Amino acid sequence: MINPCRFSKRQSWRYTISGCLSVALSVLTIGLWILPTGASAQDKAAVLLPGSINDQSWNAQGYQGVASLKALGWEVAYSENVQPADMAQALQDYARRGYTLLIGHTGRFQSPMQLLGPKFPKVTFIIGGGDKGFGKNVASVDYNNAQFGYLMGVLAARMSKTGKIASVNALEGLPNVVAQVGGYRKGAKSVRPDIQTKVIYIQNIEDAAGAKEAALSLIAWGADFLSGKLNAGQLGIVEAAKEKNVYVNGRSLEHTGIAPDNLVTNIIEKWGEMYGTAGTQSKAGTVGGKFERYGLDTKDCTGAELSYKEGQEFNSVVPPEVVAELQELKKKFATGALKVSVTPEDARGGVL
Numbered sequence: 001m002i003n004p005c006r007f008s009k010r011q012s013w014r015y016t017i018s019g020c021l022s023v024a025l026s027v028l029t030i031g032l033w034i035l036p037t038g039a040s041a042q043d044k045a046a047v048l049l050p051g052s053i054n055d056q057s058w059n060a061q062g063y064q065g066v067a068s069l070k071a072l073g074w075e076v077a078y079s080e081n082v083q084p085a086d087m088a089q090a091l092q093d094y095a096r097r098g099y100t101l102l103i104g105h106t107g108r109f110q111s112p113m114q115l116l117g118p119k120f121p122k123v124t125f126i127i128g129g130g131d132k133g134f135g136k137n138v139a140s141v142d143y144n145n146a147q148f149g150y151l152m153g154v155l156a157a158r159m160s161k162t163g164k165i166a167s168v169n170a171l172e173g174l175p176n177v178v179a180q181v182g183g184y185r186k187g188a189k190s191v192r193p194d195i196q197t198k199v200i201y202i203q204n205i206e207d208a209a210g211a212k213e214a215a216l217s218l219i220a221w222g223a224d225f226l227s228g229k230l231n232a233g234q235l236g237i238v239e240a241a242k243e244k245n246v247y248v249n250g251r252s253l254e255h256t257g258i259a260p261d262n263l264v265t266n267i268i269e270k271w272g273e274m275y276g277t278a279g280t281q282s283k284a285g286t287v288g289g290k291f292e293r294y295g296l297d298t299k300d301c302t303g304a305e306l307s308y309k310e311g312q313e314f315n316s317v318v319p320p321e322v323v324a325e326l327q328e329l330k331k332k333f334a335t336g337a338l339k340v341s342v343t344p345e346d347a348r349g350g351v352l
Contacts, residue, residue, distance in 0.1 A: 045074040045101035045279060046094045048082045050108065051206050055232035056254040058205075061268070062105035062128060065275030072279050074101070088112035095120040101282045103128060103275055107174050113138050124282040128271060130291070131175040137288040141274045143303025144295030145179035145229075146340040147333050148267050151306065151326055152249055153187025155264060156225040157195045158322045159247050166198045166223035168214045168237050170205035170230055173344060180229050182342025185352055191325075198223060198351045202233065211236030219244045238263065247317075256309050264315045265306045270294075273301045296333035 053063040059080065069076045077099070082090050087109055094102055095116065104113060105128040113125040117138040130140030156165040167184055171177050181199055188195045198221060200214045211233035215226055219240065225247040228237045234251050235258070241248035242259035250256065250266040274294060281287035294303030306326075308315050314323055332338035346352075 043074050044099045045069050045076050045103065046099045047076065047078040047103045047105060047275070048087070048090055048094075048109070049078065049080045049105045050082055050084075051080065051231045053078075053080050055206070055235075057234045057251045058231040058269075059105065060252060061271045062275075064272030065103060065105070065128075068272040068276035069101075069279045072276055074279055084108050088116065091116055091125070092120075095123045100124060101279060102126070103278070105129070105271070107131070107140075107171075107176060110140070124278075124288055126275070126278045126282075126287070128275070129174075129176050133288070133290040135289055139278070139287045139289060140291045141278055142176055142291075142293055143269055143274070144293055144297075144333075145176045146183035146342055147295050147297075148304050148306070149180035149183025150187035150190075150340045151329060152227055152267065153184040153189075153197075154191050154329065155187075155249075155318070155322065155326060156184070156227060156247070157188040157192040158325070159264065159318065160192075160195065160223075160225050162222045162224045163192070163194060164196045164198065164222040165225040166200070166215075166218035166221070166227070168200050168202060168211050168218070168226065168228040168230065168233075170202050170207075170233065172201040172347075172349065177229055178344050178347040179342055182344075182346030183340050184227055185346050186340060186342060196351055199347065199349050201349050202230075204233065205230050206232040208233050208236035208239070212240045215240035216244065219246055253307065253309060260315075261317075263308070264318055265308045265313060267304055268307045269304045270301060274303060277301060296330055297336055 047065050049059045049062050051059040053059050066076050066078050079090055091102055091112055101124050103126040107129040110127050110130045113127055114134045117125055117135050125138045127140040129142050133139045165188060167181055169177055169181055185197045188197055198218055202210045202214050211230055215237045226237050226241050227249050238248055238250055238255050238259050241262045247264050248262050250263050252266055255266055256263050278287055294301050296302050306313050
């Protein structure tokens with residue numbers, strides 16, 4: 001049976017369902033779900049993303065969860081460009097149509113999932129980028145942003161000649177943003193106590209033009225290494241670094257191709273692995289109500305990795321002694337000898 005998705009005209013998000021037929025209705029694209037013979041409602045999962053899967057950043061990495069879940073036997077749907085005002089309705093629509101695993105790929109899904117969890121007790125809700133679980137069926141997964149932010153801060157401080165580094169971000173106060181930005185500052189200070197780190201928060205995490213403008217202002221201030229945690233906006237940071245010939249880190253291997261001489265490494269988030277694990281735990285009934293944080297100190301999945309290109313962690317411009325220092329820090333994280341704790345003050349905007 002073919003069941004069309006229904007939603008109001010004001011909604012800007014769209015459903016796209018893998019392996020399905022699609023038809024155009026007005027300005028929206030609606031996926032048509034065809035339930036294969038023998039498929040169980042227990043095996044239906046949906047991934048909801050706040051931006052475009054082609055952003056070469058956060059949403060593209062979250063979309064990897066679709067393939068991971070399909071490989072584990074789930075029938076998978078996904079929605080992209082789901083705006084905060086539409087999140088609760090999009091989740092309810094999937095839950096009412098028999099989806100038993102719903103993944104929201106941003107911490108902004110935390111509030112609507114906390115609200116809907118008790119109303120749909122047979123559905124497992126996963127918050128990608130959240131920081132806590134609720135009840136028996138709402139869980140969060142994330143990677144250890146503080147660890148990777150710390151490593152990036154050490155790298156930035158070692159590469160800087162001006163003694164000034166910077167970071168462009170959005171969603172000030174969101175737990176994983178606090179963790180990465182605060183870790184970045186702490187890592188830099190750990191090796192160069194006199195380093196100055198300036199942070200700017202922009203309004204829209206998808207705004208590449210706004211991110212570039214902020215990055216250019218930071219370069220004018222004197223920063224010669226740029227970092228950040230944006231979605232499509234990350235491209236603006238990379239473009240500014242290339243234009244002004246300063247160092248930068250990215251969030252995807254595509255960013256390396258844009259500025260191969262300036263980009264030193266990328267923080268590649270392993271959402272495919274994290275969501276695949278969540279899917280397996282969901283079937284086993286062991287995921288609900290908890291927060292799972294993956295890092296360099298967890299087995300099987302570290303949640304993220306540093307990569308300049310396939311098979312190479314860092315750009316060759318990074319001195320061997322700096323690479324060796326970073327490898328030692330990774331080992332300390334892995335054994336628990338090094339732990340990073342951050343506060344909102346560590347991640348505040350301005351210069352510290």
